[in-house]
Amino acid sequence: MKKTATGGAFSALRLSPRAWKDTLLAILLLLPTIYILLKTFVSPIIESLVWSFYKYNLMDGSAIQYVGFRNYNQIFQMNEFWVSMKNTAYFTVFTVGAELALGFFCALLLNQMFRGRTFFRGIIIIPWAMLTLVNGLMWNWIYQPGYGGLTVVLHNLGLLSPDSNPVWLTNSTQIMTFASIADIWKMTPYMTLLLLAGLQSLNPALYEAAVMDGAGFWKKIWHITIPQLAPAMIVAVVLRVLGAFRVYDILTVFSNDPTTSVSFLTYNYAFRYFYLGRASAMAWISTIFILILIVIYIRMLKKNNELE
Amino acid sequence: MANPLQTRVPATVAVRPKSGIKSKLFKSASNELIPPFWLWIGLILLSLFTLAPFVYLLLTSISPSNELLSGRIFPHSATFNNYVRLFTGSNAASYMAAAKNSVLVSVYTTLLTIFIGVFAAYALAKIKFPFRTTSLFAILAMQLLPSISLIVPMYMMMRNGIDIGIPFTGIVFFHTPPLLDTVAGLVVAYTTFSLPFAIWLMAGYFQTISKELEEASYIDGNGRLGTMFRIVIPLAMPGIAATAIFTMLSAWDEFMFASAFTQTDAAKTLPVAIREFIGKHSIDWGLMTAGGVVASLPPVIISLFLYRYIVGGLSAGGVKE
Numbered sequence: 001m002k003k004t005a006t007g008g009a010f011s012a013l014r015l016s017p018r019a020w021k022d023t024l025l026a027i028l029l030l031l032p033t034i035y036i037l038l039k040t041f042v043s044p045i046i047e048s049l050v051w052s053f054y055k056y057n058l059m060d061g062s063a064i065q066y067v068g069f070r071n072y073n074q075i076f077q078m079n080e081f082w083v084s085m086k087n088t089a090y091f092t093v094f095t096v097g098a099e100l101a102l103g104f105f106c107a108l109l110l111n112q113m114f115r116g117r118t119f120f121r122g123i124i125i126i127p128w129a130m131l132t133l134v135n136g137l138m139w140n141w142i143y144q145p146g147y148g149g150l151t152v153v154l155h156n157l158g159l160l161s162p163d164s165n166p167v168w169l170t171n172s173t174q175i176m177t178f179a180s181i182a183d184i185w186k187m188t189p190y191m192t193l194l195l196l197a198g199l200q201s202l203n204p205a206l207y208e209a210a211v212m213d214g215a216g217f218w219k220k221i222w223h224i225t226i227p228q229l230a231p232a233m234i235v236a237v238v239l240r241v242l243g244a245f246r247v248y249d250i251l252t253v254f255s256n257d258p259t260t261s262v263s264f265l266t267y268n269y270a271f272r273y274f275y276l277g278r279a280s281a282m283a284w285i286s287t288i289f290i291l292i293l294i295v296i297y298i299r300m301l302k303k304n305n306e307l308e
Numbered sequence: 309m310a311n312p313l314q315t316r317v318p319a320t321v322a323v324r325p326k327s328g329i330k331s332k333l334f335k336s337a338s339n340e341l342i343p344p345f346w347l348w349i350g351l352i353l354l355s356l357f358t359l360a361p362f363v364y365l366l367l368t369s370i371s372p373s374n375e376l377l378s379g380r381i382f383p384h385s386a387t388f389n390n391y392v393r394l395f396t397g398s399n400a401a402s403y404m405a406a407a408k409n410s411v412l413v414s415v416y417t418t419l420l421t422i423f424i425g426v427f428a429a430y431a432l433a434k435i436k437f438p439f440r441t442t443s444l445f446a447i448l449a450m451q452l453l454p455s456i457s458l459i460v461p462m463y464m465m466m467r468n469g470i471d472i473g474i475p476f477t478g479i480v481f482f483h484t485p486p487l488l489d490t491v492a493g494l495v496v497a498y499t500t501f502s503l504p505f506a507i508w509l510m511a512g513y514f515q516t517i518s519k520e521l522e523e524a525s526y527i528d529g530n531g532r533l534g535t536m537f538r539i540v541i542p543l544a545m546p547g548i549a550a551t552a553i554f555t556m557l558s559a560w561d562e563f564m565f566a567s568a569f570t571q572t573d574a575a576k577t578l579p580v581a582i583r584e585f586i587g588k589h590s591i592d593w594g595l596m597t598a599g600g601v602v603a604s605l606p607p608v609i610i611s612l613f614l615y616r617y618i619v620g621g622l623s624a625g626g627v628k629e
Contacts, residue, residue, distance in 0.1 A: 019436070019437075022435050022436060022437055022532075023435075023437040023438065025431070025435060025532055026431040026432075026435040026437040026440075027437075029427040029428060029430060029431040029435075030427070030428050030431050030432075030443075032424045032427065032428075033424055033425065033427070033428035033503060033507065035475075036424065036499070036500070036503065037450065037500070037503060037504070038475065039470070039475075040462070040465070040470075040496060040497075040499075040500040041450060041458065041500050041504075044458055044461035044462050044465055045453075045457060045458055045461065047461045047464075048457075048458070048460050048461040051460070051461070105350065106354055108341055108342060109342065109347060109350045109351055109354060111341075112340050112341065112342055112347055113340070114344075114347060114351075120351055120354065120355065121615075122612060122615060123355065123358050123359060124354070124358055125611045125612060125615060125618065126358065126359070126362055126608055126611075126612070127358060127361075127362070128611070129557070129604070129607045129608045129610070129611035129612075130362070130604045130607070130608060131560070131561050131578065131579060131582070131600070131603050131604050131607065132561055132563060132579070133561075133563055133578075133579040133582040133583055133600075133603075134365075134582055134600035134601075134603055134604045137582055137585070137586060137596060137597070137600050138361060138362075138364075138365045138597070138600060139361070140586070141365075141368065141593050141596070141597065142361060142364065144593075146379065147376060147377050147378065147379040149361075149364050149381065151379070152379045152380075152381055153381075155379075185357070185361060189358070190622070193619055193622050194622060196619075197619070197622070204339035204340070205339065207339050207340065207341060208339050217336075217341065217342070217343075220341055221341070225341070242452050242454075245454070246454035246455070246456060248456070248563075248564050249563035249564060249579070252563075252567075252583060253583070253586060262456075263454065263456045263564075266456050267456065267459070267564065267568070270459065270460045270463070270568075271463070271568050276460055276464070279460050280460050280461070283456050283457050283458075283459070283460060284457075286454060286456055286457065287453065287454075287456075287457040290452065290453060290454060290457075291449070291453075293452075294448075294449045294452050294453075297452070298445050298448060298449070301448075
């Protein structure tokens with residue numbers, strides 16, 4: 001992005017006729033978008049900010065009344081909320097960490113030249129393209145006790161004694177861990193493709209120079225690959241954190257427990273109990289957290305652009 | 309670390325050596341990182357990790373249920389019975405309705421998003437006007453916000469119907485009926501979320517088209533709009549196609565809005581149908597996986613065939629999912 005219009009409103013008033021014409025055309029082209037986004041994005045989200053300060057229960061027929069910060073106070077005192085936060089944090093850290101590590105090595109592999117590279121690059125897109133819900137269904141089936149794939153394979157490999165038949169999804173830690181594995185399977189290819197794009201701009205001559213200096217595999221990775229790839233890695237991690245923090249759909253397959261994620265809990269308050277005030281407040285807590293991440297991300301993008 | 313990984317002497321670029329196979333296997337070419345032996349170990353692990361669950365899903369969908377319940381992975385008597393039951397059984401009508409809704413929702417969402425977004429993207433990429441950068445970053449922020457931020461007020465909007473008119477004047481041309489449990493409602497919700505992302509992605513592609521071409525077009529007597537339709541849009545077609553694919557895939561995959569806004573066959577989409585499967589057919593895994601395979605085939609096939617566009621889009625736009 002090139003830098004323009006940093007002067008903002010003041011320079012807008014001092015535009016040449018040609019610039020005015022351009023601005024008018026731009027507004028005309030943007031008008032449908034602005035209209036739709038104001039209508040269906042901006043004004044609803046502001047509306048929900050307003051509701052978050054009200055007691056607004058849709059189903060019990062009670063009056064809508066202003067309660068100030070009561071919704072927020074209640075949420076922060078709810079054990080459920082903190083449990084869901086903890087689970088979301090666990091899911092986010094575990095999945096993004098594993099996806100970064102696995103994605104990094106997959107990208108290194110697929111960046112080399114070898115016979116059949118197109119095939120290997122092609123197959124990794126299958127998990128990413130699968131429906132999230134089908135991915136959940138598939139892993140749920142794999143985790144079935146007794147006859148699911150995981151148990152059968154472990155039995156056949158002799159890693160699990162034939163008479164032991166564990167139930168994989170019993171408590172919430174196990175549910176979070178196994179749901180994370182499903183997510184890691186699906187989203188590692190995404191990480192791989194992002195990092196692969198970053199690797200392609202890395203100059204191979206750097207490796208040759210390192211070999212001259214007697215550097216081995218790990219030294220090359222540590223001193224060349226990682227520093228060179230850092231901007232792409234940071235962008236990929238931020239995008240994945242944004243994606244993982246909102247997790248909802250895959251969890252619904254494994255569990256009916258709404259405290260498995262903040263989004264799940266919010267959804268439950270909104271569409272099971274129809275406590276719209278409280279759900280709005282909870283949604284805004286997530287929104288603010290994500291907005292902070294977005295601001296960091298945008299600053300990074302701006303910085304990267306200035307460097308170029 | 310392990311000795312084989314280290315390369316002390318600069319190796320020449322490997323040209324399928326006949327002699328010294330062993331040292332070649334463990335030595336990487338000077339401009340590469342991983343020696344062939346470890347490369348292929350890695351690739352085998354990668355393929356196992358990627359394909360095993362998917363192949364297992366396919367195998368399950370062609371297994372009879374008694375074999376599944378006895379823990380057999382490779383079916384003895386493969387059968388398409390599960391697929392037959394999916395399309396003719398008691399839930400066939402519901403599944404077909406969901407498939408139809410999924411197609412309608414993703415096609416309409418994509419058309420609407422591209423048609424509206426392409427103009428906005430052009431303006432943001434090619435015309436200088438005040439607050440342009442700010443608008444772009446606002447668009448990016450909208451693209452990254454989660455659905456949960458918007459789902460509550462949007463539910464109420466769908467419940468009450470939407471006014472279409474001139475804002476701040478009280479003039480209303482048209483008031484839609486309630487949009488809950490309709491395809492139109494989902495299209496509105498998905499377009500809201502796709503539009504910022506599509507504009508961001510397409511603006512990125514438009515910016516790559518050189519100024520010289522545009523200027524040549526002005527000299528030929530084309531105006532701004534003429535240049536847009538004759539030069540910029542045709543040249544950016546791969547980018548627009550990539551955007552369309554992403555929009556379609558994300559509409560196909562979306563679950564949260566679909567599960568909140570739809571209840572019946574009139575509008576529920578495949579992800580909702582799959583979620584219901586899990587409740588309804590608790591141990592009929594053959595049928596469920598068959599349903600899952602059919603629902604996943606379109607996005608998987610599209611992604612494999614249009615791989616180039618997908619990868620280009622992923623690296624250009626920082627697509628969120």
